[in-house]
Structure formats: C-alpha cells, structure tokens
Amino acid sequence: MMSRGLQLWNEPVFTDNFQMEAEGGAVVGIVSDGELLLTTEINAALRQYKGMLEELQKYNTPGKLRNLKMSQGDAISALSARDAIARAEDLVSLVRNVQSLTTYLAEAQGNLPPHHPWSNAAAAARRTLIDEVRRFGRGAAGARPETAMTGDLQRLKNDYIAAYATLHREAVLGAGDDERRRGLYDDPRLKAMDAMATIDLLGKNTGELDGWKEAIRSIPTCREFHEGLVASSPTCPSCHYRPSQRQTSSPAASILANLDDRLTTLHANWRRALRSNLESDAARASLANMPMERAPVDAFLAGSDDDPTLPAGFANAATTALRGLEALPIQVADVVAALENGGLPCTVDEFKDRFDEFVRATMRGHDPRGTRLTLERSVAQILAAAD
Numbered sequence: 180m181m182s183r184g185l186q187l188w189n190e191p192v193f194t195d196n197f198q199m200e201a202e203g204g205a206v207v208g209i210v211s212d213g214e215l216l217l218t219t220e221i222n223a224a225l226r227q228y229k230g231m232l233e234e235l236q237k238y239n240t241p242g243k244l245r246n247l248k249m250s251q252g253d254a255i256s257a258l259s260a261r262d263a264i265a266r267a268e269d270l271v272s273l274v275r276n277v278q279s280l281t282t283y284l285a286e287a288q289g290n291l292p293p294h295h296p297w298s299n300a301a302a303a304a305r306r307t308l309i310d311e312v313r314r315f316g317r318g319a320a321g322a323r324p325e326t327a328m329t330g331d332l333q334r335l336k337n338d339y340i341a342a343y344a345t346l347h348r349e350a351v352l353g354a355g356d357d358e359r360r361r362g363l364y365d366d367p368r369l370k371a372m373d374a375m376a377t378i379d380l381l382g383k384n385t386g387e388l389d390g391w392k393e394a395i396r397s398i399p400t401c402r403e404f405h406e407g408l409v410a411s412s413p414t415c416p417s418c419h420y421r422p423s424q425r426q427t428s429s430p431a432a433s434i435l436a437n438l439d440d441r442l443t444t445l446h447a448n449w450r451r452a453l454r455s456n457l458e459s460d461a462a463r464a465s466l467a468n469m470p471m472e473r474a475p476v477d478a479f480l481a482g483s484d485d486d487p488t489l490p491a492g493f494a495n496a497a498t499t500a501l502r503g504l505e506a507l508p509i510q511v512a513d514v515v516a517a518l519e520n521g522g523l524p525c526t527v528d529e530f531k532d533r534f535d536e537f538v539r540a541t542m543r544g545h546d547p548r549g550t551r552l553t554l555e556r557s558v559a560q561i562l563a564a565a566d
C-alpha cells in the first residue's frame with residue numbers, strides 16, 4: 180500500500196502503527212502525541228472503487244450495459260470513494276512538495292545544539308506541520324493552503340541560515356583572522372623559540388611549544404564561507420562545521436588572540452630561564468673557558484627579555500655554556516598525583532610535606548647543582564588552556 184511508507188520529517192504520515200501498538204496491548208498508550216491519520220478509510224475507498232470498476236468492465240458491450248443495475252446510493256458512495264482517493268493523491272503530492280524543505284530542516288536540527296532557540300522553534304514547527312498534513316489527509320475543515328505551510332518552513336530555513344552563519348563566524352576563523360594566524364607562523368618570537376629549542380636544556384621542554392603549534396593549527400578555518408553556501412544543504416560544504424559537535428566554547432578569534440598572548444609569555448619565560456641559567460656558577464665557569472665563542476651569549480644577556488630576535492650563533496654558544504646543566508622533566512600530572520596522595524583537603528603542612536617528598540624522590544640520583552627541573556604538559560592540557 181502506497182501510504183504505509185509515506186514519511187514526513189522522519190515521521191510516518193499515517194499513524195496506523197501507533198494505533199496497532201496500543202491495540203496489541205504490549206505497548207501502553209499511543210506513540211504519536213499529535214493528530215491521527217489512518218489508512219483504513221482510504222483502503223476501504225480504494226477497494227470499493229476498484230470493485231466498482233471491475234464490475235463496470237463486465238458491461239463491455241452496449242447490449243450488456245442494458246443489464247447494468249446501479250442504484251443512486253451505489254453511485255453516491257462510489258463518488259465519495261473517488262473523493263477519498265483524490266484526497267489521498269493530494270496528500271501524497273503535498274508531502275512530496277514540502278519534502279525538500281523538511282529534509283533540509285531535519286539535517287539542520289542535527290547541526291544546532293538542542294538548547295539553541297532555533298531548535299525549539301524547529302521542533303514546534305515540525306509538530307504543527309505533521310498535524311496539519313494529517314488533518315488535510317482526513318479532509319478536516321480549515322486546512323491551510325500548501326503555500327502557507329511552505330511559507331512557514333521557508334522562514335524557518337531562513338532563520339536557520341542566519342543562526343548557522345552567526346555560529347560559523349564565531350567558531351571558525353574567516354579570511355582576515357586566518358591571515359593573522361598565518362602571520363603568527365612567521366612571527367620572529369616563534370623563530371627565536373625554535374632556535375632556543377635546539378639548546379639541550381630547553382629542548383626537553385618543547386612540549387609547551389609543540390602544544391602551542393598544535394593549538395594554533397587546530398583552530399578551524401573557512402575562508403570562503405557566506406550564507407549562500409548553506410542554501411541547498413545545511414552544513415558548510417567548505418569546512419563541514421557542525422555547531423552541535425563543537426568541542427571548544429570560546430570564539431575562534433579570541434582563541435587566536437589568547438595564543439598570540441601565550442606566545443609572548445612563553446617566549447619571555449624561555450628567555451628568562453636561559454638568562455638565569457647562563458648566569459649560574461656552572462655556566463659562568465664554562466663561559467670563562469670560551470673567550471672566542473661567548474660573544475652571542477654576552478649580547479643575549481645584555482638584551483631585553485621581550486626582544487623577539489636572538490644574536491647570531493646564540494643557540495650553539497648557549498648549548499656549550501650550559502653543557503654542565505641537566506634538564507629533568509616532570510609531568511604536571513605526576514605533581515598533581517603526588518599532592519593528592521593521602522587525600523584532599525589536607526593541612527598546609529601536609530601539602531608542603533607531600534611536595535617536598537615528591538621533589539626528593541624526583542631528585543634521587545641527580546646532583547642538585549647541575550639539575551634544572553622543568554614541567555611537561557600534554558598537548559591536550561595546552562589546548563584546553565587555550566580555549
């Protein structure tokens with residue numbers, strides 16, 4: 180039967196199955212909370228009309244036609260059956276005509292978070308449409324014309340495009356911000372940090388720099404987006420952005436600005452760490468033995484910590500000067516685990532004891548004068564901090 184498979188916005192147009200579940204007794208209540216539309220009336224009309232047509236075919240000669248017996252009542256009920264069939268045809272055509280809009284809107288519903296105001300409006304519009312189509316199918320009075328229904332759906336689609344465009348522009352970098360991001364790839368601070376990362380003492384700490392690079396790479400970008408791109412399909416074909424699946428909560432442009440600030444901080448921190456280590460007794464002793472090669476180190480120490488450039492040959496000279504120092508990396512998670520060991524909340528003294536014990540255990544087998552501790556964070560932690 181044609182009507183069984185008729186679907187509208189992911190719901191069967193005919194409610195027979197809902198009814199049957201209730202009659203079966205296994206399922207309590209009717210599944211549909213809206214209007215009902217049963218196929219039985221149309222099926223009866225179809226059977227009656229088919230029977231009449233078959234009957235009429237027997238009278239295939241004028242002679243036989245003289246024997247045709249058809250009462251006025253038979254004719255009226257045949258005509259009303261024909262009306263029911265015509266209405267069923269109109270129903271199928273109505274459903275076909277709104278289908279491209281409802282298919283779009285159903286996918287759009289999956290794209291926006293459930294708490295978005297548009298999602299509520301869409302759920303309400305869906306209920307209204309399905310109920311209205313079922314009333315139309317029953318031949319109930321007061322059904323609105325098809326253009327009124329498609330007008331509502333078109334407005335809902337336009338609202339979606341506006342909402343999606345707003346979210347897209349917030350969560351995804353456009354052309355201008357992408358230029359800024361590309362500018363950061365060539366930033367002198369980043370080039371200086373790449374050079375500093377070749378110094379053994381800092382090289383053990385490059386997780387932080389790798390995390391920064393990963394964070395800036397992972398900001399989604401879509402240079403082509405405009406509203407017209409989501410006119411025929413609700414997901415941007417260029418970047419496939421789906422707001423309901425978004426991991427981060429800050430606007431992409433402010434994540435980029437945070438990472439720019441973060442680069443300034445990291446760069447200054449690395450320079451400060453190098454300065455303090457190059458001024459240590461161990462480094463001074465090394466520098467005293469390298470009268471020819473120490474010039475870049477002296478230039479570095481004379482410079483400011485926010486200078487984005489490094490003296491030529493600095494990384495090699497610093498590596499030599501810092502050879503007596505060993506970097507000992509500590510995982511941030513291990514520090515936290517050590518502080519938590521024994522239970523929280525705890526007293527100030529307990530907290531200090533746990534930390535001291537952790538440092539003692541970490542330093543076992545290492546000479547404190549020649550050891551420099553450094554923290555390592557996972558890329559995920561660095562990404563979370565950027566959001």
Ligand SMILES: [Zn+2]
Nearest residue numbers: 401404415418
């Ligand atoms: Zn896009």
